[in-house]
Amino acid sequence: MNFGTKGCAQCGGEGLVTGTDGTRARAMTCSCVPDCTLCGGLGRRLVEQDGAMRMARCRCQILPDRVDLFNAANFPARHHNSTFGSFDRYSTEVTGVFAQVYKWTETWNPEAQGLVLSGDVGRGKTHLLIAALRELIFRHGLRVRFIEFTHLLGDLKAGFDQGHSAERLLQPLVEVDILAIDELGRGRCSEWELGVLDTLISKRYNSMKQVVGTTNYAAARATGKAFPNLSAPQMPTLGDRVGRRVYSLLREVCEFRPVVGIDYRERAH
Secondary structure, eight states, X not given: OOOSOTTOTTTTTSSEEEEESSSBEEEEEOTTSOOOTTTTTSSEEEEEETTEEEEEEOGGGHXXXXXHHHHXXXXXXXXXXXXXXXXXXXXXXXXXXHHHHHHHHHTOOTTSOEEEEEOSTTSSHHHHHHHHHHHHHHHHOOOEEEEEHHHHHHHHHHHHHTTOOHHHHHHHHHHSSEEEEEEETXXXXXXXXXXXXXXXXXXXXXXXXXXXXXXXXOSSOOOGGGOSSTTSOOOOOHHHHHOHHHHHHHHHHEEEEEOOSOOHHHHTO
16 A cells, blocks of 8 residues: 655655664654645544534544554564565575465455464564564554564563563553564473463464464474484474463464575575
């Protein structure tokens, strides 16, 4: 959806530009967006409804409202410009998963399954996920919240020190349209940490709210053929890290897509 002037050097016609506030991604309306001819820039105008004239919010406020939604999503500063257009499709394997995520975004609906991207570090999982969420925010006006799980745990502990309950701190994450959890399975996986994750996923599950995420752990353990030496250590799976119950809930409500390829950071050197 384009709101700006076609061919604008700053926004390319999107009507918004992105940057950072130091730690988080931030968006703002581009200067190319013309003044609204319907409301004269007031944001409200008279409309006829049921035979009577009423003051209503003007449709020109769609873009500012969605800019606010983008800013509330809490995306990391590094990913302020992570879009489908800026994603590097350097191989057929990467192009394949790109197409899958793009299709998920294009066909999104409230009853659709969520999405979990799995793969080794540096494969572009977070970039691809945020690109999809960005599209959903500006196309559908969805309320999205992005969290890195270990940071959430730190926020909870800080909140406890201030006398806040876990319920108060987690409820906003239950209420948003889409919750994105980056790096599922990371951390010490203590009983308390797994309890927090279980509570959060269970509440979203029971509320029929979508969950999306990324993980560095495989969704399922490889077959014995992949480990001819059965005495050799095997890498833990996502199920090992988050527990059988949470993993079972995620498998029911999410599509799992492996992201393959080589480390983007290594390619940069």
